[in-house]
Amino acid sequence: MAFDTRTLLRKPMADPIRMQKSLQKFGIPRPIRDTIVVGTKSVLAPGEETRRKAHAATAAVPKSVPMDVLKRDGAAILAGEHLPQAVPAALALQEFFGTLEQAGRVKKPDGHYKSDFLVRLAGNEEVLALAPVRDFVLSDELLGMASRYFDQVPVLSGVWFWWSPVNKSKAESQLYHYDGEDKSQLKIILNVVDVDENTGPFSFLSAPASEAVAATRRHSARLDDDLVNAAVGAEAVSRLIGPAGTVGAVDTSRCLHYGSRGNSRQRLILMLQFTRFLAPKASLPSWDLEAADLASEGLDDIRKMVLNLS
Numbered sequence: 001m002a003f004d005t006r007t008l009l010r011k012p013m014a015d016p017i018r019m020q021k022s023l024q025k026f027g028i029p030r031p032i033r034d035t036i037v038v039g040t041k042s043v044l045a046p047g048e049e050t051r052r053k054a055h056a057a058t059a060a061v062p063k064s065v066p067m068d069v070l071k072r073d074g075a076a077i078l079a080g081e082h083l084p085q086a087v088p089a090a091l092a093l094q095e096f097f098g099t100l101e102q103a104g105r106v107k108k109p110d111g112h113y114k115s116d117f118l119v120r121l122a123g124n125e126e127v128l129a130l131a132p133v134r135d136f137v138l139s140d141e142l143l144g145m146a147s148r149y150f151d152q153v154p155v156l157s158g159v160w161f162w163w164s165p166v167n168k169s170k171a172e173s174q175l176y177h178y179d180g181e182d183k184s185q186l187k188i189i190l191n192v193v194d195v196d197e198n199t200g201p202f203s204f205l206s207a208p209a210s211e212a213v214a215a216t217r218r219h220s221a222r223l224d225d226d227l228v229n230a231a232v233g234a235e236a237v238s239r240l241i242g243p244a245g246t247v248g249a250v251d252t253s254r255c256l257h258y259g260s261r262g263n264s265r266q267r268l269i270l271m272l273q274f275t276r277f278l279a280p281k282a283s284l285p286s287w288d289l290e291a292a293d294l295a296s297e298g299l300d301d302i303r304k305m306v307l308n309l310s
């Protein structure tokens, strides 16, 4: 049997984040590092991007946002009637939060190096093992949206359950910034509790407004509110406010954003990250189907590609 070079992509030596760090040590500039990583992925998985592009046309056409609007703005608050899985997923996660509290797992991190305004309580297989969460994450609506947004079937790089405790800080990701895994990515954010102005809502600008603020997308940059407001006006910001089950789709590589700011009430969200297979700074996920309770599911081609199964 021929050796499958794709398996090498799961080894540390070909992991994009490790590769980036190693290349950085040699002083190789970022655009060249990205080219090397993308080239390595392409060589080890020949034809994979072409296959994913071909399958995108077969993905469901989403109804909760017009695709031309999502592609233009890079962000949208989704129409809930087309995502019936959202409220059950939020309710399941509320219950799960209670379980985590009882288990003593709802606490701020000990180390100073980690932010204490946004705490990852659980993620990936542990949350996918909750059936209503799995139904939401792998819904035709979201997978169709992600596939058509990139014009190729992406990978689900991560699923995270975030807790934002009451806080008064304004630092790091509480300031406007871009995420840097690729030139484009899609985050899906589900409000697990009711979110209002006092709950540190996920806040974002559209892609065109973001471009008007900052032509360069250096993801490490943190932008001051005054600078943003002077460029596009304070009314340009959208907030993911709404009852539990409200869902937003935001390309956090194209849209300036922040969250967990000024919480006088704690916030819980579920966040999904979809990235292109060839994303230069995203690891390829290796989902444990047993742990996610997906082993007995009949997964179609799109779901297999999203979960990065060959």
Ligand SMILES: [Fe+2]
Pocket: 173, 177, 178, 179, 252, 257
């Ligand atoms: Fe971010």
